[in-house]
Amino acid sequence: MTAYFDWGSDLNVAQAERFYSAEEEGLSVQASFTSRPYYNWELMWKFMAEARQSIAKLINAKTASRVVLTQGTMEGMMRVFNVLLFDSQRFLAPGDAIATTDMEISATYRQLYPTFNLCVAKISEGTNEDEMAQIVIQEIRHAERPIKAFFLSHVAYCDGRKLPVETLIPAIREHFPDIKIIVDGAQAVGNVRVNIQKFEPDFYLFDFHKWIQGPNFTGAIHCRDEATTLLMVKHATHPMAFDRSFDIEATLCSKYGPLPGSCAALPAAIDGFLSGVLTQESFTLASELRTMIRENGTFRTVLKYILPESIATSIVTLPLSEKQRGIRKRLLDKDGIHVAEHWPSIPPQLQRRVPTGGFVRISCSDNWNTRTEVEYLFDALLKDWKMFG
Numbered sequence: 001m002t003a004y005f006d007w008g009s010d011l012n013v014a015q016a017e018r019f020y021s022a023e024e025e026g027l028s029v030q031a032s033f034t035s036r037p038y039y040n041w042e043l044m045w046k047f048m049a050e051a052r053q054s055i056a057k058l059i060n061a062k063t064a065s066r067v068v069l070t071q072g073t074m075e076g077m078m079r080v081f082n083v084l085l086f087d088s089q090r091f092l093a094p095g096d097a098i099a100t101t102d103m104e105i106s107a108t109y110r111q112l113y114p115t116f117n118l119c120v121a122k123i124s125e126g127t128n129e130d131e132m133a134q135i136v137i138q139e140i141r142h143a144e145r146p147i148k149a150f151f152l153s154h155v156a157y158c159d160g161r162k163l164p165v166e167t168l169i170p171a172i173r174e175h176f177p178d179i180k181i182i183v184d185g186a187q188a189v190g191n192v193r194v195n196i197q198k199f200e201p202d203f204y205l206f207d208f209h210k211w212i213q214g215p216n217f218t219g220a221i222h223c224r225d226e227a228t229t230l231l232m233v234k235h236a237t238h239p240m241a242f243d244r245s246f247d248i249e250a251t252l253c254s255k256y257g258p259l260p261g262s263c264a265a266l267p268a269a270i271d272g273f274l275s276g277v278l279t280q281e282s283f284t285l286a287s288e289l290r291t292m293i294r295e296n297g298t299f300r301t302v303l304k305y306i307l308p309e310s311i312a313t314s315i316v317t318l319p320l321s322e323k324q325r326g327i328r329k330r331l332l333d334k335d336g337i338h339v340a341e342h343w344p345s346i347p348p349q350l351q352r353r354v355p356t357g358g359f360v361r362i363s364c365s366d367n368w369n370t371r372t373e374v375e376y377l378f379d380a381l382l383k384d385w386k387m388f389g
């Protein structure tokens with residue numbers, strides 16, 4: 001957390017204005033504290049406090065003091081598991097059984113599998129929220145060893161389905177109260193409405209460069225309560241990640257420089273999103289794209305992968321054959337369209353439980369926000385499917 005990044009490349013004009021005003025007040029955002037260190041420190045604390053307040057508003061958190069700033073979702077995940085593994089209370093130990101789902105981003109499995117005994121709930125077999133919740137509960141109940149933690153996405157990266165966290169997490173707490181629950185909200189915050197008070201996992205991880213279209217290297221963890229937040233404080237990597245109420249400045253302020261200055265631009269990005277500047281109809285447009293795919297015979301072999309509208313979000317994914325490898329580059333070079341192409345690298349021991357085939361992932365965070373753009377995207381996708389599908 002001591003590295004510095006080029007904030008200028010990550011900001012739009014409105015966000016950059018916060019930095020220009022900071023420069024005018026005497027704070028060099030990019031530089032370490034050499035001149036007027038105390039004043040610079042105070043001004044950065046002000047920026048970080050404003051960022052936490054905006055984040056709390058975005059996810060409807062009770063208090064901003066439970067918001068811990070990070071450089072992204074994966075970095076937040078590593079910090080959480082560092083706490084669970086190495087805190088003196090020993091919430092987790094290498095070899096413990098933890099549960100996850102078969103719809104996580106492949107990096108999750110690579111991070112968790114070498115350390116833990118991984119149980120995978122096959123939520124891809126669920127066609128509605130009740131079925132997915134039952135699949136998870138049964139996986140935990142019938143695991144060979146007691147499950148110590150559960151890691152899941154709020155919105156699944158692999159196919160964009162919304163998991164029923166509002167009903168699932170309370171059910172887990174009722175039947176398995178000692179399980180630590182970690183939720184990856186990277187694809188949810190800015191995509192679906194997040195009301196953290198309705199489900200409150202122990203840790204909720206997310207970032208801002210996707211759906212909020214904020215600066216790179218900005219993310220956050222929302223902790224369930226003050227005791228959980230204090231666990232993060234005990235293993236702090238940077239004091240400005242936390243609210244000042246935890247009184248950690250005395251021991252840490254002299255050791256660490258600031259978080260990347262882009263955190264100071266978060267309020268502008270979040271306010272822009274909440275005011276509807278970025279996107280208005282992402283769910284409607286994604287639904288229309290799914291309808292176009294369903295109604296065109298070219299896509300008949302992949303129709304079973306199109307989600308029911310009841311659990312779908314503004315993400316559309318389609319499986320790829322080996323012949324279709326390179327679709328991302330083709331669509332970008334020929335049509336100027338941004339999509340994500342994935343060929344997951346799954347540990348061999350998990351390949352019977354986790355889908356391993358390639359897929360193309362289309363979302364409005366890739367900058368299609370109007371009906372005309374969706375029609376253009378569909379025509380390009382159809383043309384590529386006819387040639388390579």
